Amino acid sequence: MxxxxxxxxxxxxxxxxxxxxxxxxxxxxxxxxxxxxxxxxxxxxxxxxxxxxxxxxxxxxKAGSNTYKIATGLGLGSGLFLIWANLAVGLIGSENNPENQMYFSVIVVGIIGAVLSRLKARGMMITLFSMAASMIVISIIAFSMGAHLYPHSSVMEIIGVTCFFVVPFVLSGLLFRNAADLEIETGTTEAKNG
The missing domain is CATH 1.20.58 (Methane Monooxygenase Hydroxylase; Chain G, domain 1)
Structure with a gap:
């Protein structure tokens, strides 16, 4: 049963x-x-x-490993929190600051990457690393636009927010890499994770 x-x-x-x-x-x-x-x-x-x-x-x-499930949960949870925090209080200045719209592009990168990779572990690894890189690029753009001069958006706050999201995206990417390596070792195909 x-x-x-x-x-x-x-x-x-x-x-x-x-x-x-x-x-x-x-x-x-x-x-x-x-x-x-x-x-x-x-x-x-x-x-x-x-x-x-x-x-x-x-x-x-249909995930073949717990590592894949953990990587998926960490990636989705981090993405959810990125959207939630951005809508609730904003990540640069207040929630009404137009620069905050840039952070939604990180989610777009994730969606496009998931679709293109067909949710295969190796492709998801690249997707999560790309999301982390997108966060870094956004912070560089924010600094170049003078966002660190806004109230409630010091240099340290922008760097802190960036690191707060880059770390789980990178960890998720590393877990996806591990899941892809496990598939190779056990002879399973990445298609089981899609």
């Missing part, structure tokens, strides 16, 4: 987790005026949380 949960059960669990996480700001709004979410905030947060979780489930459904 197969005791592993089916995809539909996992999606049901994911829905429950997403709704539970959305209860946190809803409850907080009842006790403090510091948390002010609109209906669109809840909808967007729900889409981001559920979409990231569903992406993880679909991508790792």
């Amino acid at each position: 197969n005791t592993s949960p089916t995809l539909s059960k996992k999606i049901l669990l994911l829905t429950g987790v997403t709704l539970s996480l959305l209860l946190i700001p809803l409850i907080a709004m009842q006790f403090t005026e510091e948390v002010v979410w609109s209906l669109s905030d809840f909808v967007l947060a729900g889409i981001l949380l559920f979409g990231t979780g569903l992406s993880y489930l679909i991508i790792t459904m």
Whole structure:
């Protein structure tokens, strides 16, 4: 008898987790005026949380190794947090600063890389390293535009934000490299991870 949960059960669990996480700001709004979410905030947060979780489930459904699953989770989680932080408070100055739009290009790099690599471990390694490089390029562009002169965007803050996201993207890339090496050692094909 197969005791592993089916995809539909996992999606049901994911829905429950997403709704539970959305209860946190809803409850907080009842006790403090510091948390002010609109209906669109809840909808967007729900889409981001559920979409990231569903992406993880679909991508790792046929994954050949736990290393691939961990790499996928780290990459998706870092991407989710990049979007969330950028929308909530902004990474350069405030959330309304137009330079923050550059950070969405990192996610575009990830999506294009995932599609082109067909989610194969070796291609995903290149994709995550490219996302890390994109973060560095964005910080260089931000410095050249004088973003370090904005309130709440010192040189150290921009470098810190860049490192905060570069490190998990690089770690995820290294894990994908390890997953690709494991496939070669065990004789499995990368197609199992796609």
